[in-house]
Amino acid sequence: MEGFIMVRGQSSKWIRGVVVAVTVLFLGVFVNTSGASAATGNWNGAKKAVINAYKKYQVSVDVSSYNLNYATEYSNLKSMMSEVVSETPYLFYTGTRFSVSRNTSTNQIVKITLGYADAYKKADGTIRKAKIQKTRTQLNDAINQALLVVEPSMSQVEKAMVLHDYLISTTAYTSNAGNAFRLTEVGVFLKHKANCEGYSRAYAILMQKVGIPVKFVSSNKMVHMWNEIKIGQKWYHVDVTWDDPMDARDKTDQYGRVSHQNFLCSAARMRKTKHYDFSTADATSTKYDNRYWKNINSSFYYNNGKWLYMTKNGIAERQSLDKGSATVLYNVSGDNLVQYDADRYYFIAFNSIYLYSYKTNEAKAVWKTTDLYSSNCTLDQIKFENNKLYYRVYENGKHVSNKITPKDDGTF
Numbered sequence: 001m002e003g004f005i006m007v008r009g010q011s012s013k014w015i016r017g018v019v020v021a022v023t024v025l026f027l028g029v030f031v032n033t034s035g036a037s038a039a040t041g042n043w044n045g046a047k048k049a050v051i052n053a054y055k056k057y058q059v060s061v062d063v064s065s066y067n068l069n070y071a072t073e074y075s076n077l078k079s080m081m082s083e084v085v086s087e088t089p090y091l092f093y094t095g096t097r098f099s100v101s102r103n104t105s106t107n108q109i110v111k112i113t114l115g116y117a118d119a120y121k122k123a124d125g126t127i128r129k130a131k132i133q134k135t136r137t138q139l140n141d142a143i144n145q146a147l148l149v150v151e152p153s154m155s156q157v158e159k160a161m162v163l164h165d166y167l168i169s170t171t172a173y174t175s176n177a178g179n180a181f182r183l184t185e186v187g188v189f190l191k192h193k194a195n196c197e198g199y200s201r202a203y204a205i206l207m208q209k210v211g212i213p214v215k216f217v218s219s220n221k222m223v224h225m226w227n228e229i230k231i232g233q234k235w236y237h238v239d240v241t242w243d244d245p246m247d248a249r250d251k252t253d254q255y256g257r258v259s260h261q262n263f264l265c266s267a268a269r270m271r272k273t274k275h276y277d278f279s280t281a282d283a284t285s286t287k288y289d290n291r292y293w294k295n296i297n298s299s300f301y302y303n304n305g306k307w308l309y310m311t312k313n314g315i316a317e318r319q320s321l322d323k324g325s326a327t328v329l330y331n332v333s334g335d336n337l338v339q340y341d342a343d344r345y346y347f348i349a350f351n352s353i354y355l356y357s358y359k360t361n362e363a364k365a366v367w368k369t370t371d372l373y374s375s376n377c378t379l380d381q382i383k384f385e386n387n388k389l390y391y392r393v394y395e396n397g398k399h400v401s402n403k404i405t406p407k408d409d410g411t412f
Contacts, residue, residue: 040067040069040072040073041066041067041068041069041073041076042066042067042068043066043068043073043076043079043080045066046063046066046068046080047080047083047084049061049062049063049066050063050080050081050084050112050114051084051088051091053114054084054088054091054093054094054114055091057127057129057132058114059113059114059116059125059127060111060112060113060114061111061112061114062110062111063109063110063111063112064108064109064110064111066109067108068108068109069106069107069108069109070100070102070107070108070109071107072107077100077109081098081112086183086197086201086216086218086225087201087204087216089185089201089204089205089208090136090139090185090205092117092135092139092184092185092186093116093117093119093120093132093135094114094115094116094117095114095115095116095117095118096115097115098112098113098114098115099112099113100112100113101113117180118180119131119180119181120132120135135186135190138190139185139186139189139190142189142190143189143205143206143209146163146166146167146170146189146206147163147206147209147210149162149163149166149302150162150163150210151302153305154302155320155321155322156212156231156232157231157264157288157321157322158302158307158320158321158322159210159212160207160212160229160231160238160263160264161260161263161293161300161321162300162302163203163206163207163210164203164238164240164243164258164260164263165258165299165300166206167188167199167202167203167206167240167244168240168243168244168258168259168299169256169258169299169383170188170192170385171187171188171192171193171194171198171199171202171244172192172193172244172253173193173194173195173199173241173244173246173253174187174193174194174195175195176193179191179193181193181194181198182194182195182197182198183195183197183198184197184198184201185198185201185202185205186198188201188202189202195241196224196225196226196239196241197225199226199240199241199244200216200225200226200227200240200241202240203227203238203240204216204227207227207229212229212230212231213229213230214227214228214229214230215227215228216228217237217278217280218278219275219276219277219278220277221276221277222275222276222277222278224241224275225241226238226239226240226241226242226262226275227239227240228280228282228283229264231264234283234284234285234287235280235282235283235285236264236265236266236283236285236288237262237264237265237266237267237269237270237275237280237283238262238263238264238265239262239265239270239275240262242259242261242262242273243258243259243260243261243262243263244258244259245257245258245259245297247381247399249394249399250398250399252399254381255336255381255382255383255390255391255392256298256299256336256337256338256381256382256383257297257298257336257381258296258297258298258299259297260293260294260296260297261273261294263288263293263294264287264288264291265283265288265289266283266284266285266286266289267280267283267284268284268286268289269286269289270283288322291322292326293321295311295312296309296310296311297310297335298310298335298336298337299337299338299339300321301337301339301345303342303358305319306318306319307319307320307321308329308337308345308358309337310334310335310336310337310347311326311328312333313328313331314328314329314330314331314332314333314334315328315329315330315332315334315337315345315347315356316328316329317329329358329361330356330361330363332347332349332354332363333349334347334348334349334354335347335348335349335380336348336380336381336382337356338382338383338384338389339384340355340384340389340406340410341410343357343358343359344356344357344358344410345358346366346382346384346389346410347363347382348379348380348381348382350365351368351369351370351377351378351379352365352367352368352369352379353365353366353367353368353379353382353389353391354366355410355411366410366411366412367404367412369393372402373393373395373400374395376395376396377393377394377395377400378393378394378395379391379392379393380392380393380394387405387406388403388404388405388406389403389404389405389406389412390402390403391403391404
């Protein structure tokens with residue numbers, strides 16, 4: 001949840017007797033558009049031109065026909081470029097620096113020179129088109145993989161939920177400034193590490209794919225970004241980043257845990273969860289503010305038309321995520337439910353890993369911490385991916401991570 005600092009520098013040169021100022025801007029990741037000036041220029045048209053230029057891998061774009069005034073509408077310029085760089089899916093190769101050329105007698109902006117991320121340009125500034133196209137292909141494959149968790153019969157709420165949970169389960173938060181991919185959907189879908197900007201862009205792409213209207217919300221003071229989505233005729237906030245829990249003891253990603261505190265919230269609810277300095281006038285509905293899922297810290301799994309998840313009372317089942325009530329199938333004081341296959345799930349209970357069968361509604365311990373660790377350690381996180389079960393135990397003030405390859409029947 002960090003951004004770049006806005007820095008300005010100017011240089012001037014004479015061209016045919018007219019001074020043209022070349023202003024280099026380092027974009028802030030988030031620019032709150034509520035502070036933008038009343039527009040007289042065609043900023044929407046200019047924005048489309050800039051996006052189109054990026055899609056064609058151009059290094060500059062002529063904006064002289066859009067009547068953009070540098071002196072009186074500088075805030076609109078910042079807002080427009082921030083929206084292009086931070087809020088445009090599939091433009092993962094844009095840079096955070098650009099420059100403008102203006103006519104000093106009229107202050108009209110005549111050209112914007114575009115910046116590209118270092119990973120997608122050569123030392124001489126040439127754009128690496130083949131790499132961008134290859135990355136886009138890889139992205140599309142990863143996005144299609146994510147969409148496999150969606151069924152046509154799901155409601156809008158269910159589609160939004162299952163994709164929310166997918167992103168959290170497959171991504172770890174990072175604020176490492178050396179990881180430029182964290183700012184885009186590449187960080188989420190291909191690198192599996194991202195900051196709030198990456199999470200928000202990835203979620204926006206998935207919402208667009210399943211036909212749910214989506215937009216971005218940002219807070220300059222929080223240096224943070226999240227989404228709003230439209231369910232039915234109402235808008236709701238969704239902060240995927242804040243729903244991806246980090247361990248308070250060592251600030252690391254928590255395997256297998258998914259929070260829902262910031263899923264489908266009104267603006268009033270978001271302020272209660274310590275979001276501030278954001279402008280939104282449409283997320284007024286409180287319909288989902290106090291739903292049961294606010295207290296659920298496991299993913300929701302869709303199985304044969306029903307939803308399975310872990311509650312404080314055990315493994316529960318629902319016919320619908322947003323209607324009706326739940327039935328507790330298996331009573332246990334457990335945690336961290338993760339799916340192994342279409343029938344079986346792992347969970348943590350009594351400092352051991354259990355394997356639960358949905359078909360038989362039975363569970364058995366398949367691994368105990370005392371098999372490898374002291375009785376003083378705590379098993380608190382598991383996840384299943386790439387045909388391996390990863391776990392973390394907390395011992396002597398630090399986490400120890402390891403993995404196990406299950407047999408075909410899920411045992412070890």
